[in-house]
Amino acid sequence: MAKVLVVTSGKGGVGKTTSTAALGAALAQSGASVVVIDFDVGLRNLDLVMGAERRVVFDLINVVHGVAKLQQALIRDKRLENLWLLPASQTRDKDALTDEGVGRIIAELRTKFDWILCDSPAGIERGAMLAMRYADEAVIVTNPEVSSVRDSDRIIGMLDSKTVKAERGERVAKHVLITRYDPARAARGEMLSIDDILEILATPLLGIIPESQDVLRASNVGCPVTLNNVTSAPARAYVDAARRLMGETVDMTVPAERRGLMNRLLGRRAA
């Protein structure tokens, strides 16, 4: 049965788009058919992070308005044949999305894919509301930083009240994904620890993505980090998170960078 997963956070810049691309690719690599949808109308970026920016012809809003068929707007990934992208519009404003239109598209996608990942825009406005509206599950991307944790808490409140599931008296399964985590700084008490964040948000943990240069390197070349450098620490952390989404039990560890001998001798920090 298809699952609709929203990747959300409230706060901007915490790694929603990176995480959507990375999780989408990891799920697709395991054999599932996956579509990632960019809900950030006017500020689309999932196409860029996925390396499909030059192949966008039609977008989500064109499909909502009946200008294009779903099949015309879906872009197949060049690396994985069962990974697809539905881009956002770059020119229209966010009001062009309608609740009914999004509902119709999600219902159609449910018949074609195993996983439908909705990349939410930042904020708590219309775009963010519609991205979470039809979700069965939610990944709340959180940085170990006060403003991000506060916004995550707000978003958790919205997932429990504004989604179709919540209105039916059901629950959206929520998972916290901690990104840009630096275990050394947390150990020194300079950064909120995983336990601090989980205690405050009272939501189960999906994974811990360590702060890493590999994330920027992957987005520079337009490739999900899970496909760009599969042995890198963030890639391994995202693959573990994707396996947990599929119901597997995977030990919760923070994958470490593999530092070269010279770096180690010079005491250089990897991230």
Add this chain to the structure above:
Amino acid sequence: MTMNLLRLFRGRNASAGVARERLQILLAHERGLRGQPDLLATLREEILAVVSKHIQLDPEKVTVRLDRGPVVSTLEVDIEVPNNFEQTSARAVRRAAAG
């Protein structure tokens, strides 16, 4: 006190404990407000309705503020009334008597 001790042990840069404490206090407060209609707007509306029964008011001249203090909070209601205000109900009574 706990925080000071923690800082002593972990060095000056150990600010995570402060972050956790601040978040816990803030979110406990914000979760309480969630889902409720705007308290101040409701208070303002109802206070305006009650006072307007007796005195004609300019709705713009009614301000309601809540100042949160460490121990107690104060609710400040500021209503500006013109010096020659009309007593709504008294006038109505007089009119009724004349009629």
